[in-house]
Amino acid sequence: MVKNIALHIVFLLLSVQLFGQNEFVELDINPKDVEIGQSVTITIKTNVDGDLDMSLPDEFIQSGAMQTGMSSSIEYVNGRQKAIRYNYRTFTGYFEDVGTYLMGPVKVITRTKEYLSEEYKVRVTNRQNMMSDDPSKNLNKMVFGIIQKSKKEIYEGEPLVVEGKVYSQVEILQVEDYSSFTFDGPAETKSLVASNQVSSAYEVINGKNLQTFKIGKTLIFPERIGDYSIKPFQTIIVYNDRRRIFPERLKVVSNQANVVVKPLPAGTPKHFIDAVGEFNVSANIANRYIDQGKVIELKLKISGSGNLHNIEQPTIQLPRGLSFYGDPEVVDSIRFSSQGAEGSKSYTYFIQVNRSGEVQLNPIKIAYFNPKTEEYVTVQSRLKTIHVKSTGLEEPEELEEEKKEVRDPVMQPYITEYLPGGSAPIDLFTGWGGAFLLCSPIMFGLVLGLLVRVKNNSAENTLAKQQRIQHKTDALYELSLLSDDQNNETRIDQLSQIMVRFLAKQFKVSNGEITRMFLKTKTPRELSEETYASIIAIFDEIDATKYGGQIENSDVNHLVREAEQIINSFE
Numbered sequence: 152m153v154k155n156i157a158l159h160i161v162f163l164l165l166s167v168q169l170f171g172q173n174e175f176v177e178l179d180i181n182p183k184d185v186e187i188g189q190s191v192t193i194t195i196k197t198n199v200d201g202d203l204d205m206s207l208p209d210e211f212i213q214s215g216a217m218q219t220g221m222s223s224s225i226e227y228v229n230g231r232q233k234a235i236r237y238n239y240r241t242f243t244g245y246f247e248d249v250g251t252y253l254m255g256p257v258k259v260i261t262r263t264k265e266y267l268s269e270e271y272k273v274r275v276t277n278r279q280n281m282m283s284d285d286p287s288k289n290l291n292k293m294v295f296g297i298i299q300k301s302k303k304e305i306y307e308g309e310p311l312v313v314e315g316k317v318y319s320q321v322e323i324l325q326v327e328d329y330s331s332f333t334f335d336g337p338a339e340t341k342s343l344v345a346s347n348q349v350s351s352a353y354e355v356i357n358g359k360n361l362q363t364f365k366i367g368k369t370l371i372f373p374e375r376i377g378d379y380s381i382k383p384f385q386t387i388i389v390y391n392d393r394r395r396i397f398p399e400r401l402k403v404v405s406n407q408a409n410v411v412v413k414p415l416p417a418g419t420p421k422h423f424i425d426a427v428g429e430f431n432v433s434a435n436i437a438n439r440y441i442d443q444g445k446v447i448e449l450k451l452k453i454s455g456s457g458n459l460h461n462i463e464q465p466t467i468q469l470p471r472g473l474s475f476y477g478d479p480e481v482v483d484s485i486r487f488s489s490q491g492a493e494g495s496k497s498y499t500y501f502i503q504v505n506r507s508g509e510v511q512l513n514p515i516k517i518a519y520f521n522p523k524t525e526e527y528v529t530v531q532s533r534l535k536t537i538h539v540k541s542t543g544l545e546e547p548e549e550l551e552e553e554k555k556e557v558r559d560p561v562m563q564p565y566i567t568e569y570l571p572g573g574s575a576p577i578d579l580f581t582g583w584g585g586a587f588l589l590c591s592p593i594m595f596g597l598v599l600g601l602l603v604r605v606k607n608n609s610a611e612n613t614l615a616k617q618q619r620i621q622h623k624t625d626a627l628y629e630l631s632l633l634s635d636d637q638n639n640e641t642r643i644d645q646l647s648q649i650m651v652r653f654l655a656k657q658f659k660v661s662n663g664e665i666t667r668m669f670l671k672t673k674t675p676r677e678l679s680e681e682t683y684a685s686i687i688a689i690f691d692e693i694d695a696t697k698y699g700g701q702i703e704n705s706d707v708n709h710l711v712r713e714a715e716q717i718i719n720s721f722e
Contacts, residue, residue: 174197174198174199174266175196175197175198175199175237175266176195176196176197176199176256176257176258176259176266176267176268177195177196177197177268177269178193178194178195178205178254178255178256178257178268178269178270178271179193179194179195179196180192180193180194180254180255180271180273181194181345181348182343182344183271183272183273183274183486184273184274184276184343184486184487184488184489184493185245185246185273185274185275185276186275186276186277186278186489187245187246187247187248187249187275187276187277187278188245188246188247188278188350188352189245189246189344189350190214190243190244190245190344190348190349190350191211191243191244191245191246191273192241192242192243192345192348193241193242193243193244193254194239194240194241195239195240195241195257195268196237196238196239197237197238197257197259197266198235198236198237198238199259199261199266200261201259201260201261201262201266202259202260203240203257203258203259203260204257204258204259204260205255205256205257205258206255207244207254208246208252208253208254210246210247210248210250210252210275211244211245211246211252211254212244212245212246212247213242213243213244214243214244214245215242215243215244216242217240217241217242218240218241218242219238219239219240219241220238220239221236221237221238221239222236222237222238222239223235223236223237243348245350246273246275248275249275249276249277250274250275251272251273251274251275252272252273252275253270253271253272254270254271254272254273255268255269255270255271256268256269256270274488276488276489276490284297284406284408286318286356286361287356287357289318290320290356290357290359293319293320293321293401294317294318294319294320294321294323294388294390294401294403295317295318295403295405296315296316296317296318296383296384296385296386296403296404296405296406297315297316297318297405297406298313298314298315298316298332298381298383298384298405298406298407298408299313299314299315299316299365300312300313300314300381300408300410301313301489302410303409303410303411304410304411304412304413305373305410305411305412305413305522306412306413306414306415306427306520306522307373307375307376307412307413307414307415307427308372308415308425308426308427308457308458308461308520309427309428309457309458309491309522310370310371310372310428310457310458310490310491310492311370311371311372311373311410312343312368312369312370312371312489313332313334313368313369313371313381313408314365314366314367314368314369315331315332315365315366315367315384315386315405316363316364316365316366317363317364317365317366317386317388317403317405318354318356318361318362318363319361319362319363319388319390320359320361320362321362321390321391321392322362322390322391323351323362323364323388323389323390324388324389324390324391324398325388325389325398326349326364326366326386326387326388326389327386327387327388327389327400328386328387329366329367329384329385329386330384330385330386331367331369331384332367332369332381332382332383332384332405332408333381333382334371334373334379334381334382335379335380335381335382336373336374336375336377336379336412337373337374337375338371338372338373338374339371339372339374339461340369340370340371340372341369341370341371341372341487342367342368342369342370343368343369343370343487343488343489344367344368348366349364349365349366350364350365351363351364352364366384366386367384368489370487370488370489370491372458372461372491373410373412375412376412376413376414377411377412378409378410378411378412379409379410379411379412380407380408380409380410381407381408381409381410382407383404383405383406383407384404384405385402385403385404385405386402386403387400387401387402387403388400388401388403415427415520416520416525416527418527419518419527420518420527420529421518422465422466422516422517422518422529423518423519423520423527424453424462424463424464424465424517424518424519425458425461425462425463426453426455426457426458426459426462426463426517426518426519426520427457427458427519427520427522428455428456428457428458428459428490428491428519428521428522429455429456429457429519429521429523430453430454430455430456430457430459430462430517430519430530431453431454431455431530432451432452432453432454432465432515432516432517432530432531432532433451433452433454433532434449434450434451434452434515434532434534435449435450435534435535436448436449436450436512436534436535436537437450439535439536439537439538440537440538440540441504441537441538441539441540442539442540442542443504443505443506443507443539443540443541443542444503444504444505444542445503445504446476446501446502446503446504447501447502447504447537448499448500448501448502449467449499449500449501449502449512449534450497450498450499450500451465451467451497451498451499451500451515451532452495452496452497452498453465453495453496453497453498453517454494454495454496455493455495455519456488456490456491456492456493457490457491457492457519457522458491458492459485459491459492459493459494459495459496460483460485460492461492462496462519464479464481464498465498465515465516465517467500467513467515468513469502469512469513470510470511470512470513470691470694470695471506471694472504472505472506472510473502473503473504473505473506473510473512474502474503474505475500475501475502475503476501476502476503477501479498479499479500479501480498480499481496481497481498482496482497482499483495483496483497484496484497504537504539506539507539507540507541507542508539508541508687509536509537509538509539509688509691510536510537510538510539510691511534511536511537511691511692511695512534512537512695513534513695513696514531514532514533514534514695515531515532515533515534516529516530516531517529517530517531518530618656619657619721619722622653622656622657623653623718623719623721625653626649626650626652626653626718627715627718627719629645629649630646630649630711630714630715630718633645633646633707633711639702639703639704639706639707640702642702642707643693643696643702643706643707643710646693646707646710646711646714647690647693649714650686650689650690650714650717651665653718654670654686657721658673658677667687667690670683670686670687671683682717682720682721685713685716685717685720686717688713689710689713689714689717692710692713693710696710
């Protein structure tokens, strides 16, 4: 719901003043991030002669008097000064409900044309609880000031909100010459409101009705741990004294406040980026289907509130065959509010892919400290697989020269063929000669040797089968010993070693010979294409997990289940 505030202001501009100027309508809103009841100033500037109209949300309550007038500014056009004259109108108000509200556009309507300004969004949040000294202890003073702060104790990196508040038992007409409080230590400060903006209200304290206003709301990021003081603010007020004809002036100096900055708890996670607040991470790859040797863009976005402007760049571990191509591009989209630095930081990494096939990048992980729960939190964003088309530029892995297989001589049967029209072949096993040969000691020895060899081959095959079964049993048993209570980095190393040992025993080679290229040579005669792909995939996942930062239990358990399936697939 919106309400139309038809100001219907007819700006009477002299033609001589508008001559040579481009028509414009501007809307300025300050601030755009406010709390319920906080004053918002709206300023309209235009040099167009016409009827002005503006729509405002129902939740916006206009307060205070409007100011109108004429002003000018100097602009430089082609190196020459040019005076821009315009009319302005300024008024203030506040919002009484939480939400995000659209302000504008401002319309100036003439007989021939309609001019529009930009429109803006104003975000309204609940009032932040502020701590201060008890104002009832100062009722012996006609006017007094108190420093309010969001917390008495904060963690290193946590933002602190500080604001001045003035209590008066007389009617305040005007506020002048405000001098802000100061933090007694190294700190970064951000003003949340203009020093000339105040929000006035009335409060009943110990039965007395006091006029109050807040001033100088500031965001402070202390840079060191320790106990610090916040030096007083001061201002001059003009108030109405019923005993005098003319208003009186009075200098107001506030109290002094104190705050403790605590160090972060021990046990900083591996992926901690010096972030204090509440954050999230998202990441994606622009193009996942590329040619080998090309460069991909990895876009990473960290969003949230806290000390977002001071966080460190996340560390990204790339798998084998990938390398960074130049420095990342960083884009900040940050605003400051009572929640701290809010918004996002975006990083664009350029990564050259020098290997082909299916490439799985490591999950992107960051860790931050949440001062509300007083705990470290790790969040992550998983990336989809990159499909890389080979260009034949891979450097082959060095393999030991395969030993030539030495085969024992085997009896080969004689091949005979009857040739028509020719003499029949000599049959050694016919007639008296054949009988003599079959009964000779030589033939007896050959037959006996053949029977022994067949028996030995059968025993060897049985033994080999038993050994393969034992290898599977041993490997599965070793996998079962990978307990969740162990360090995950140790578990992932042991998992990799179990797989290498198992494959080495299956193919009767040393552990060092188990490489991707060696396994490829075993397909499809000794290793199916499906099993080969599963083995390569699990080794890629192991590499991604090992070098991707903090290793979670769920990551290792998933890999153990995949390893069990691969081992069971061997006969």
